[in-house]
Amino acid sequence: MTASLAERSLRSVWHPCTQMKLHEAQPPVAIARAQGPWLYDVEGKRYLDAVSSWWVNLFGHGHPHIKAALADQLEKLDHVMLAGFTHAPVVELSERLAALTGLGHAFYGSDGASATEIALKMSAHFWRNSGRPGKSRFIGLAGGYHGETVGALAVTDIAIFREAYAPLVRLAATVPSPDARGALDGESAADVTRRSAAALEAWLAEHHEETAALIVEPLVQCAAGMAMHDAEYLRLARTLCDRYEVHLVVDEIATGFGRTGTMFAHQQAGIRPDFICLSKGLTGGTLPLSAVLTTDDVYEAFYDDEVARGFLHSHSYTGNPLACRSALATLEIFEQEDVLARNVGLARAMDEALRPLSRHPRVHHARRLGMIWAWDVQTALPQFARRYHQHAMARGLLLRPIGNTVYAMPPYVLDAEAVQHLALGAMTALDATLAEETSAR
Structure with missing residues (x-):
């Protein structure tokens, strides 16, 4: 049989x-x-x-629009290494993402965890290039999830994912989540937010000199059981990160591309992060692709004659033309159909x-x-x-x-x-x- x-x-x-x-x-x-x-x-x-x-x-x-775009791209260019070369889909996608996020110089990976790794490495390397190598630790929220590679596990607070690999992981600090379900009697979601932000402020006041970045899933911590929080937390976190010179990384891997009602969740708080991590819906669910976008200040800290000051991170399929073309087609659907x-x-x-x-x-x-x-x-x-x-x-x-x-x-x-x-x-x-x-x- x-x-x-x-x-x-x-x-x-x-x-x-x-x-x-x-x-x-x-x-x-x-x-x-x-x-x-x-x-x-x-x-x-x-x-x-x-x-x-x-x-x-x-x-x-x-989806017919994404399928047609992929078929067209396959006739032109399936793949070329992005080191020393470029191509239309990766340039056009980077321009589109910059216009949508207010951040630029997209760096590409394959999945959400790789985007987390890229953002964390880039943040720590920025501080090193800026003459402050001691700023190399990270903060995450209780119940946060940012991927399952070793670097991403450092900022993932889901025990089942990281306990077996604890000896390999350099754990980040964890501060309280603003999860609205944690409201005490008489508290609103905004009250939980302020209480959680006060704990973040206390931690930063003591540890900012060693801290590179705070990473947050904006508005929804998905793997924590769809824990939702008030947008005020993002505003307060942005203010605190500015005060204590710590990068704010928003992990929009799951929350981006309309999932929370706006194109990106952090936009509901009216803030600009230092890094944004994108994946999942980026290609409409057709091909693996992730992207990290950051500020001009971060980019310029790597721009130098010395090779070692560059961001030395790659994988063979970085900025794959087929994946980038499917992402472009996905963004076109948003525009054409007022999604x-x-x-x-x-x-x-x-x-x-x-x-x-x-x-x-x-x-x-x-x-x-x-x-x-x-x-x-x-x-x-x-x-x-x-x-x-x-x-x-x-x-x-x-x-x-x-x-x-x-x-x-x-x-x-x-x-x-x-x-x-x-x-x-x-x-x-x-x-x-x-x-x-x-x-x-």
């Missing part, structure tokens, strides 16, 4: 962020094709991709459809920012996230809770049928999962 694709995968592929033994009971789902917000397995069953395939897919799978305005109407329709879930008696802290929804579920059921995921998949819905937080971060192309499918599936999957808790008593 011919082995299935799932069986062959288990014999040959090491799947990411996975305890492979769990697949003995739940084999991976073999996907044959995708179109719009839908994934189709090898047996023809469809699943609504309600998490945008790990938050990368903006406009649905197989941010259109998403306001889609979000309202989603809010209405999801109201029963938000009012479920076991749901707490129902929240939404832009095109991100989250619900904390009160349950003691072991392995709630895995059980919920299985019930959702059985209903043709891809949702992967983080701990006891169910969330949805769908593509921006849901029609009325897809909205109802998501809302009904999310609700019935929750009831089915909680029924397991009842039966186990």
